[in-house]
Amino acid sequence: MSFPQLADNIWYFECPVRFWGLRFQTRMTLVRLCNGGFFVHSPVALTDEVRMNLRILEYNNGPLHIICPNALHHIFAEPYLLEYPDSRLYVSPALPRRRADLKFDEILNDSPPDAWSHDLDQYIIRGNDYLQEVVFLHRSSRTLIVTDFIEHFTENSPGLGLATRLFARLFRMWGRPAPSPEFRLYSNPDQLRESIELLLSLDFNRIVMAHGDIIEASIHGTARELIREAYAHLW
Numbered sequence: 001m002s003f004p005q006l007a008d009n010i011w012y013f014e015c016p017v018r019f020w021g022l023r024f025q026t027r028m029t030l031v032r033l034c035n036g037g038f039f040v041h042s043p044v045a046l047t048d049e050v051r052m053n054l055r056i057l058e059y060n061n062g063p064l065h066i067i068c069p070n071a072l073h074h075i076f077a078e079p080y081l082l083e084y085p086d087s088r089l090y091v092s093p094a095l096p097r098r099r100a101d102l103k104f105d106e107i108l109n110d111s112p113p114d115a116w117s118h119d120l121d122q123y124i125i126r127g128n129d130y131l132q133e134v135v136f137l138h139r140s141s142r143t144l145i146v147t148d149f150i151e152h153f154t155e156n157s158p159g160l161g162l163a164t165r166l167f168a169r170l171f172r173m174w175g176r177p178a179p180s181p182e183f184r185l186y187s188n189p190d191q192l193r194e195s196i197e198l199l200l201s202l203d204f205n206r207i208v209m210a211h212g213d214i215i216e217a218s219i220h221g222t223a224r225e226l227i228r229e230a231y232a233h234l235w
């Protein structure tokens with residue numbers, strides 16, 4: 001299967017994952033960069049299918065910039081570093097204390113490095129020291145790329161186990177965009193609200209996240225309105 005394409009220069013791919021005994025899918029988002037190479041957000045397992053797709057896309061032979069955007073999304077990163085020698089690893093500020101063994105090149109902050117500053121902006125979401133998630137805006141496709149900040153499980157979401165469906169209903173995460181349990185449970189509401197207000201001032205009309213259905217503007221509202229609704233408890 002080819003990587004599904006969202007717009008010019010942006011693709012995604014999913015693989016199954018298990019967390020706390022729950023079965024669901026996790027999504028990697030790839031952006032082809034003006035300066036060459038690819039931005040690889042929250043990598044999935046490096047399978048032959050992924051290798052083949054990277055070969056097809058990587059005609060300009062630039063490096064892979066591998067992103068571990070929060071404290072939890074790191075488990076599939078290392079094989080890429082081993083297999084693609086030019087690749088570089090960028091991590092959330094929360095990751096070094098959680099994975100002291102992981103050798104990385106840079107800690108992400110609010111300023112994009114030269115490698116992708118022509119294509120993407122980035123913002124640390126404040127108020128959640130546990131995840132310290134960094135989100136990205138791909139300017140040309142007006143796509144906000146997030147990890148666990150928003151999840152969106154519905155009947156259309158592939159690969160959900162029965163327990164995941166029950167869990168999502170229990171946490172009022174079923175059928176609508178919602179904060180992950182980590183964002184719901186471990187956040188400082190004032191700091192988080194400030195960060196979200198900043199995000200809501202950005203120009204995007206699509207949200208691609210690690211878990212669940214990609215959000216496009218719909219009859220239910222614009223992508224910005226859906227974020228506001230997901231975090232309505234903060235206002």
Ligand SMILES: [Fe+2]
Binds near residue numbers: 072073147148210211
């Ligand atoms: Fe996640």
